[in-house]
Amino acid sequence: MLELFAKANLPTMAGNFVIYVFKNDENKDHAVIVKGDVKGRQDIPVRIHSECLTGDVLGSRRCDCRDQLIKSLVYLGKQDYGMLIYLRQEGRGIGLLNKIKAYSLQDQGYDTVEANVQLGLPIDQREYSFAVDVLKYFGINSIKLMTNNPAKIDFLAKANITVSERIPIRSEPTEYDEFYLSTKKIRMGHQL
Numbered sequence: 001m002l003e004l005f006a007k008a009n010l011p012t013m014a015g016n017f018v019i020y021v022f023k024n025d026e027n028k029d030h031a032v033i034v035k036g037d038v039k040g041r042q043d044i045p046v047r048i049h050s051e052c053l054t055g056d057v058l059g060s061r062r063c064d065c066r067d068q069l070i071k072s073l074v075y076l077g078k079q080d081y082g083m084l085i086y087l088r089q090e091g092r093g094i095g096l097l098n099k100i101k102a103y104s105l106q107d108q109g110y111d112t113v114e115a116n117v118q119l120g121l122p123i124d125q126r127e128y129s130f131a132v133d134v135l136k137y138f139g140i141n142s143i144k145l146m147t148n149n150p151a152k153i154d155f156l157a158k159a160n161i162t163v164s165e166r167i168p169i170r171s172e173p174t175e176y177d178e179f180y181l182s183t184k185k186i187r188m189g190h191q192l
């Protein structure tokens, strides 16, 4: 079960939010950044973002995570209500070390899917049950999901969260992440 550990105001470059920190059974602390009083409010925009140290923090051009994170925050900052659920699952859930090992294979010419297979890792072991718990905590069962990833919509539907609308996040490919983005599109069904 989800337990709220702390909450505080969080003014950001994209506007004023409230940050909540929850812990789940795995004892990882996940952050939820909330705009407005969302309790029981339906069809609000929600971004479910998986942690990416290299992208989110360091501005890596190997992926588009930072771009998606910033665009989501800027969008949410302009809304009356909304939420960004920040999941602590680095590198599609494989952890930082394995992610960098996979990057190393990609430097040798493997694509992101082949690299994970080479390392004996699942292609995508992200899971979103924490996000479902958060939405239920706030009494929300219908959202406008900010995503390019149809798998997230399926996962939420199975957990009885209705995605009433998909808000696409467009990002311009750079010379470094073009290959990564086209792999996501072709091999993982992302809608870019």
Ligand SMILES: [Zn+2]
Pocket (backbone or CB within 6 Å): 052, 054, 055, 056, 063, 064, 065, 066
């Ligand atoms: Zn990333």
